[in-house]
Amino acid sequence: MAGDLDVVRLRDAVVLSNGFPLLSGVDLDIPSGSLNVVTGANGAGKTSLLRLLAGLVALSTGTGTVAGIDLIEGDQRQLRRRVGWLGHEGSFYNDLSVRENLVFAARALERPTSDIESVVERVGLAHRVDTTTKKLSAGQRRRLGLAWLLLRRPELWLLDEPYASLDDSGRTFFDDLLGDVVAGGATVVVSAHDPLRSSALRPRTILLAGGRVVRDSA
Amino acid sequence: MIRVALLVAAKDLRIELRSRVLLWQVVPFGVMALLLSGLALGPDHAGNSSAGPGLFYLVTLFVALLMINRSQAIEGTPGTKASIATLGLDPAGVFLGKSLALAVELWVTGLVLLGGAVLVLHTALHGALVALPSILVTLGAMSAAGTLYGAITAGGDGSATLLPVLTLPAFAPLLIAGERSFSSALHGGALWEWWVILAVALAAYLAVGILLYGVLEES
Numbered sequence: 001m002a003g004d005l006d007v008v009r010l011r012d013a014v015v016l017s018n019g020f021p022l023l024s025g026v027d028l029d030i031p032s033g034s035l036n037v038v039t040g041a042n043g044a045g046k047t048s049l050l051r052l053l054a055g056l057v058a059l060s061t062g063t064g065t066v067a068g069i070d071l072i073e074g075d076q077r078q079l080r081r082r083v084g085w086l087g088h089e090g091s092f093y094n095d096l097s098v099r100e101n102l103v104f105a106a107r108a109l110e111r112p113t114s115d116i117e118s119v120v121e122r123v124g125l126a127h128r129v130d131t132t133t134k135k136l137s138a139g140q141r142r143r144l145g146l147a148w149l150l151l152r153r154p155e156l157w158l159l160d161e162p163y164a165s166l167d168d169s170g171r172t173f174f175d176d177l178l179g180d181v182v183a184g185g186a187t188v189v190v191s192a193h194d195p196l197r198s199s200a201l202r203p204r205t206i207l208l209a210g211g212r213v214v215r216d217s218a
Numbered sequence: 219m220i221r222v223a224l225l226v227a228a229k230d231l232r233i234e235l236r237s238r239v240l241l242w243q244v245v246p247f248g249v250m251a252l253l254l255s256g257l258a259l260g261p262d263h264a265g266n267s268s269a270g271p272g273l274f275y276l277v278t279l280f281v282a283l284l285m286i287n288r289s290q291a292i293e294g295t296p297g298t299k300a301s302i303a304t305l306g307l308d309p310a311g312v313f314l315g316k317s318l319a320l321a322v323e324l325w326v327t328g329l330v331l332l333g334g335a336v337l338v339l340h341t342a343l344h345g346a347l348v349a350l351p352s353i354l355v356t357l358g359a360m361s362a363a364g365t366l367y368g369a370i371t372a373g374g375d376g377s378a379t380l381l382p383v384l385t386l387p388a389f390a391p392l393l394i395a396g397e398r399s400f401s402s403a404l405h406g407g408a409l410w411e412w413w414v415i416l417a418v419a420l421a422a423y424l425a426v427g428i429l430l431y432g433v434l435e436e437s
Contacts, residue, residue, distance in 0.1 A: 056300055081306035091301035093229070093292065095236040104229050108222070108305045132236070148301070 005032045007156050007187045008053060012062040013071075015048055015211075022048035024211035025062070030189065032155075035182045038191045040208035046191035047088075049208065050158045053189065055079040067155055081109070084154030086145040088161040094134035098125055098144055101133060105148050115151055123147045124173070138165035146177060157181060157188040219311040219428075226307070226315025231322060233292055240285070240323055248281045248331050256338035270341040271349070271400035274331060275393050278357070281327050282389075283382050286364035289320050290372040309432030313365060317427065321361035328357050345404035352403070355416045356396035362423035363388045369434040392419055 008030035015023040023045050030036055038046045051057045053066050055076040064071040069079040085091070092101045099116060106113045120129050123143040128136060136144065142162060149157060157178075163171055178188055190203075207215035234240050255273040293299050332353065335341040367385045371377040399412035 051300070054300070054304055056303060077306045080304045083304055085300050085304040087297035087300050091297040093233060093298065095233040096229070100232065104225065105305065107225055108307055154304075 006030060007032045008064075008066055008189075010052075010062065010064040013052065013059055013064050014061040015052055015057055016060040017057075021211050022057070023052065026208075026211070026213055028206070028213060028216075030187060032187055033182060033185050034187055035178060035203040036187075036189045036206060037203045038189060038206045038208060039193065044208040045211040046208055047160050048211070050085075050160050050189060050191055053156065054083050054085045054158050056085070082154060083156045083158055084149040084152050086142075086149060086157075086159045086162055088164050091145055091148070092133045092141070095132060097130050097132050098136070098147070099129045101144065102147060102151055106151055109152055111151060111153075119147045119150045122150060123177075139167060139170045142166060142170065142174070146174070153186075155186055157186055159188065159190045161191055161193070163192055219308050219314065222308045222311025223314035223318060226312050227318040227322070230289065230292060230316060230319035234288075234319070234323060239288060240327065244281055244284050244288075245327055245330055247284070248277050248327055249334050251277045251280060252331055252334045252338055259339070268401065268405065270335055270339045271397045271404065273339060274335045274341075274400065275356075275397050277331055278324070278328060278360075279389060279393060281331070282324055282357075282360050282364055283385065285320055285323050285327070286368045286385070287378055287381060289316055289323075289365065290368040290377070294372065309435055310428040312435075313369075313427040313431035314424070317358075317362045317365040317424070320365055321358045324357040324361055325354055328353055342404055345400075348409075349400040349403035352396060352399035352409075352413050352416055355413065355420055356392055356399075359392050359416060359420040359423055360389060362420060362427055363392070366423065366427045366431065366434070369431060388423075392416065395419070 006029045008028060010026050010028040013023055013026040013028075014021060026045075026049065028049075038049060040046050048057065052059060052064070052071070055066070055069075055071070059071040065074070066079055067082045069075065069082070071079075093104070096104070098120060102116045102119065103113050105111075106116065116129075117126075120126050123146045125140060125143050125147060128140060133141065133144065142165065145162070162174060166174060178190070182188055205215075205217040206213055252273070255269075255277065259269065259273075293302055332341075332346050332350070336343050336346055364385060367381060367388060371380045371384060395412050395415045398407075399409060399416065401407065402409045402412065
């Protein structure tokens with residue numbers, strides 16, 4: 001039964017791309033302040049689900065709301081401002097420095113730029129803050145992605161395979177930070193091939209196959 | 219809208235300054251193309267030829283196509299596009315910002331090429347200065363139209379080759395009006411009429427872009 005505090009509510013959600021179903025009837029409720037891991041084989045629909053929740057792809061049939069905004073009739077731009085997206089392809093302006101990327105994001109969202117120093121300190125990038133993004137390692141780019149999200153403080157974090165390219169310490173750092181984010185009241189949805197390492201986090205695990213939810217630990 | 223436009227324009231210009239593609243690749247390409255045009259005319263005919271304004275705008279067209287592709291490539295990777303989309307920026311502001319940044323880049327390149335036309339094609343300096351306002355308006359209109367058409371082709375298969383096919387019909391009236399205005403400045407003739415046509419074209423492309431850029435981005 002869906003609760004009033006659900007950040008995500010999907011009913012028979014179908015997403016088509018050129019007639020091909022990326023999601024083929026997803027029913028899902030995600031409560032506020034929860035940590036959720038979406039797993040599944042390649043092509044199962046993990047990224048498509050996250051992109052749907054971010055308002056980056058349209059719902060073809062079915063119904064859904066994210067952060068109270070209807071996925072069909074709601075203001076998609078407003079929805080996007082309320083979610084934070086970290087893709088696995090790299091998400092920044094390569095010719096700008098870490099600081100310049102964060103200043104751009106802060107100003108775009110009319111957030112104070114004074115938070116940048118503490119955020120880069122938090123993600124361990126203080127020593128690379130004036131480095132051009134294209135010179136960062138893959139793991140450091142992930143940390144910049146986290147800094148971007150910490151600066152934005154979205155109510156729904158959507159992280160598409162954030163563990164790719166991370167070493168052991170990076171994964172542990174990531175898990176710890178996600179724990180803090182959830183403890184702060186935000187909702188996190190992570191797509192990953194592997195379960196989270198930290199046993200303390202105890203995330204809900206949603207298994208996708210063929211664009212459907214086939215197992216849910218909730 | 220204006221706040222977003224200035225933010226986006228500053229970001230695009232900063233990226234261009236950092237990458238130096240304009241300085242080390244596009245401007246040299248334009249100067250070489252102009253030099254080859256002068257060589258094609260020959261030393262005896264360059265100064266007397268009425269082809270100077272047309273050659274100037276032809277080279278500017280090549281340069282503009284390169285710059286439009288560059289401008290769209292800034293947000294070209296899927297990850298960057300998604301991240302920026304989740305900032306929920308006003309699309310009209312994004313359009314104006316990208317057009318402004320592209321216009322500044324084209325103005326800088328245009329000034330260099332105009333200097334090149336004076337030196338290589340022996341275009342009269344006084345006439346070039348008289349033509350300068352119309353050149354700036356023409357390049358501004360090309361920036362607005364280019365940003366609009368760049369959004370249509372961005373991310374598609376063969377976007378680099380599709381862009382010229384789509385933009386040339388849109389650029390044609392601008393290039394004709396710009397060339398006629400430049401020629402009138404050099405050799406006498408109607409000047410204000412062409413300036414008015416260019417100003418109306420600039421306003422029209424800006425209006426269409428403000429209205430449609432969001433739809434084009436979504437599609």
